Amino acid sequence: MNAPRSTKVEVDGWVILDKPVGMTSTQGVAVVKRIFNAKKAGHAGTLDPLASGLLPIALGEATKTVPYVMDGRKVYRFTVAWGVETNTDDTEGEAVATSDKRPERGDIEALLPRYTGVISQVPPKFSAIKIDGERAYDLARDGEEVELAARQIEIHRLVIAASSPDSTTFEAECGKGTYVRALARDLGRDLGCYGHVIDLRRAVVGTFDEEDAVTPDELRAMKDGLDGFAPVQNALLPVETALEALPTLAVSQHDASRLARGQSVLLRGRDAPVFEGTAAVMSGGTLIALAELERGELMPRRIFRLAAPRA
Template identity: 85%
Template sequence: MSAPRSNRVEVNGWVILDKPVGMTSTQGVAVVKRVFNAKKAGHAGTLDPLASGILPIALGEATKTVPYVMDGRKVYRFTVTWGAETNTDDTEGEAIATSDQRPTLAEIEALLPRYTGVISQVPPKFSAIKIDGERAYDLARDGEEVELEAREIHIHELRIVENSAEATTFEAECGKGTYVRAIARDLGRDLGCYGHVTALRRAVVGTFDEQDAVTPDELRAMKDGTDDLPPVEDALLPVETALEALPILAVSQHDASRLARGQSIILRGRDAPIFEGVAAVMSGGVLVALAELERGELLPKRIFKLGGVDA
């Protein structure tokens, strides 16, 4: 049983869960929350139960940085089995089109440029996209006809990792909103042989990759103090780890206190930053705020309560 809410504690940071196949993202959050007995937790981007890999979980003040992780780059490794398209575009669905034809490696490679850059993609009917307030997958499961509009996505790179007569494994680096299952579906149609995803792993989300990841079993063992494993606190990454893509500004304790009270500060002189936009503001090694710099004025957007700064 989970600990009573009143006994939960303030825990701030990121845990990068290596989610196994079969676990939902919500269940993954629950595991981490229970191990750390944390008051507040959430994840940065749903990972389907049939997929494994990187599920960044934010605890406490780290939840304020979730959008910066979700908007970051993602890398997926996925296997497409040729010869059948399913209504879910993966192994959970039923075959709706089949073919005895199989693509050659040269035919697949010739198509890849068409799937890189900014492209138009129709999401899978079995997706979490809402239609009139209802999830598309709920409507599809109820037998209703689901029509989703194409949307622009950005695929930075799509390359072949492994290939055989029956299946091809790809690695895709892509932006927010990309559906790997739709890539498999569309490749199969363009090749005239149909295809669906039979294995999927997310290897990178934002600044987090597989080197940061820990499995649920490892987390539990670390919590129990199993020999040869570090303490569970070592799995907790600092809140600011999610913000590595942002500029970092160091300010004085006095200026940090102003930002913590929601007040702007003016940065002038030779040491004033020369950029404009959002930055992570630190003082004495502690993350103070996310703030927007405009014409020398730093305006706080999100304030962090991580200790070390008096408001």
């Protein structure tokens, strides 16, 4: 007889998984969801299997804040091997162009200003972008010709972290939609030597950094109560952690009840906020809603049901 399946529970918060190389983002979500026995989970931005680093995973009510993490800045550390371009722009693909030339550090540094600010980038052919309902990587694997349109991205900072004759390690701070593999491909082409990514790590996503991260093995040890490890609940960050970039408004319990029922609240008097736009609304230290403030009127957009996290 099969053992009865455990009943899933309501768990609300963020787990910042330090995803190892080889694990897919979907597998990472499944690991965290299973450890917390959570009803609902999702991630804030796919990380390639060949990449390591921060994979923010939202549980329960935190899934309502995923867009605010995905729209935040990311920091990547990546190493480009010079002399070979592959069809996937990383080590998983086949070589499509080679060169004996190797770039001087000064030549690379001189090129970097062209890759900062708002730039145009053609995504890799092996990417999750959809073409007529099909993923680009599925079409590419089937041998079909994939043509992706260039899109505008923003790179806030791009610097050399380390260099050798055959490879260069960069650190990039960038916005949503940036493909590091495409960055390596284009740098290699502009330098006349070709290049592809051989190592990639995401170090920052939105408000989360490596100090927040926990590995799958650490989570399992916490769940199993092994000596030296804190309870697994300690790895769960509050839902509102993802909203630190937003202004916060504190309201009374009466106003919180109105917002929770989907009703707007008028904020008047000398203590009324002077800004307009989206705000995280708190009452008694609890996140109540994401709301839009316009001309003194606070209108709820997303309502939160926050229970004490269980695992």
